[in-house]
Amino acid sequence: MNVNVLRLDHRLKRDTRITTHVCLTARAFGASKIYLSGERDAKLMENVRDTASRFGGNFEIEYSESYMGVIKKWKSDGGKVVHLTMYGSQAHEIAPEVREDGSDILIVVGGSKVPGSVYKAADWNVSVTTQPHSEVSSLAVFQHLLMNGKEFDLKFENPVLEVIPTAHGKNVNIHNENR
Amino acid sequence: MNVNVLRLDHRLKRDTRITTHVCLTARAFGASKIYLSGERDAKLMENVRDTASRFGGNFEIEYSESYMGVIKKWKSDGGKVVHLTMYGSQAHEIAPEVREDGSDILIVVGGSKVPGSVYKAADWNVSVTTQPHSEVSSLAVFQHLLMNGKEFDLKFENPVLEVIPTAHGKNVNIHNENR
Numbered sequence: 001m002n003v004n005v006l007r008l009d010h011r012l013k014r015d016t017r018i019t020t021h022v023c024l025t026a027r028a029f030g031a032s033k034i035y036l037s038g039e040r041d042a043k044l045m046e047n048v049r050d051t052a053s054r055f056g057g058n059f060e061i062e063y064s065e066s067y068m069g070v071i072k073k074w075k076s077d078g079g080k081v082v083h084l085t086m087y088g089s090q091a092h093e094i095a096p097e098v099r100e101d102g103s104d105i106l107i108v109v110g111g112s113k114v115p116g117s118v119y120k121a122a123d124w125n126v127s128v129t130t131q132p133h134s135e136v137s138s139l140a141v142f143q144h145l146l147m148n149g150k151e152f153d154l155k156f157e158n159p160v161l162e163v164i165p166t167a168h169g170k171n172v173n174i175h176n177e178n179r
Numbered sequence: 180m181n182v183n184v185l186r187l188d189h190r191l192k193r194d195t196r197i198t199t200h201v202c203l204t205a206r207a208f209g210a211s212k213i214y215l216s217g218e219r220d221a222k223l224m225e226n227v228r229d230t231a232s233r234f235g236g237n238f239e240i241e242y243s244e245s246y247m248g249v250i251k252k253w254k255s256d257g258g259k260v261v262h263l264t265m266y267g268s269q270a271h272e273i274a275p276e277v278r279e280d281g282s283d284i285l286i287v288v289g290g291s292k293v294p295g296s297v298y299k300a301a302d303w304n305v306s307v308t309t310q311p312h313s314e315v316s317s318l319a320v321f322q323h324l325l326m327n328g329k330e331f332d333l334k335f336e337n338p339v340l341e342v343i344p345t346a347h348g349k350n351v352n353i354h355n356e357n358r
Contacts, residue, residue: 017193018196021197021312021313021316024312024313025312025316027310027312028308028310028311028312029308029312029316055310055311087342087345087348088344088346089345090331091331119348120347124346125346127342127344128207128319129207129331129333130342130343130344131203131207131234131342132203132207132230132234133200133203133204133206133207134200134203134204134315134319136200136316137204137207137208137316137318137319138319140307140312140313140316140319140320141316141319141323152269152270154308156310163265163266163306163309165266165268165309166266166267166268166304167268167303168299170266
């Protein structure tokens with residue numbers, strides 16, 4: 001199952017940090033690519049690419065002016081769409097169904113206002129707890145459920161920086177050969 | 180097990196949205212209280228209190244000038260401390276141990292730079308995936324692991340707004356008696 005993420009309605013300055021966290025969360029929890037829509041933010045994309053290349057793997061980031069174009073293309077290629085919204089069905093009930101479906105999954109993460117067309121286009125509208133919190137935490141927990149915890153075993157190939165889990169302090173392998 | 184969260188080194192403006200998301204994530208995933216340190220941000224605290232009171236429950240938010248004071252008090256009261264850091268031990272290996280320990284848990288969420296004293300004071304330094312992503316996603320996934328998924332069944336008492344999970348559209352019960 002290939003997982004991509006689509007971030008709606010990015011706004012320059014106001015959303016820079018949240019959208020950066022959405023991108024890095026998508027990558028860390030196993031998505032291979034994120035599409036950004038809304039205002040084009042070249043600096044943010046450069047920063048995410050830079051972090052991703054230092055920590056390894058093949059994460060992609062692409063700007064798309066038309067989020068509905070991304071959704072339609074995904075569906076016409078045979079993929080299915082999960083839209084994360086506080087109002088959707090409970091994540092822990094839906095995630096196993098999505099996983100067993102086996103289709104490639106586009107996870108849509110909202111901005112300030114999400115049009116009804118996104119709710120309609122989604123195969124699943126999914127809520128993480130039905131409480132207000134964050135698109136970052138919703139994405140992380142949904143990806144965690146979808147991966148069934150396998151994100152903890154992901155290997156990111158050819159990293160420059162490789163963090164070695166350690167109880168106290170910091171332990172980072174530096175692979176200069178991957179620079 | 181009572182869970183509280185301590186957010187280090189909040190900076191006005193720059194961190195407003197991320198810290199707000201940290202607060203709401205803490206609440207949604209079962210923490211009863213968050214302590215904020217760094218720059219005092221009355222507006223942020225008011226906004227979080229307002230959201231929390233509309234969606235129910237008894238979530239508390241308190242500013243503390245001394246994060247180390249909060250940590251020391253927590254430990255002297257018999258609680259234990261989890262510090263979330265990219266460099267720590269893997270979350271899925273540590274969460275069951277923390278849960279079985281049964282102590283009240285203070286989860287410390289870093290800011291831009293975390294002093295060595297926090298690493299030392301922590302009973303567990305814990306990493307969620309060892310990849311860079313977000314304090315918001317780290318907190319959510321660690322709380323999810325700690326709660327063993329029970330956050331999906333939490334009841335927030337006396338809400339004004341109660342979201343009813345629904346496959347398409349929005350379904351919100353409005354309890355005017357709780358205003």
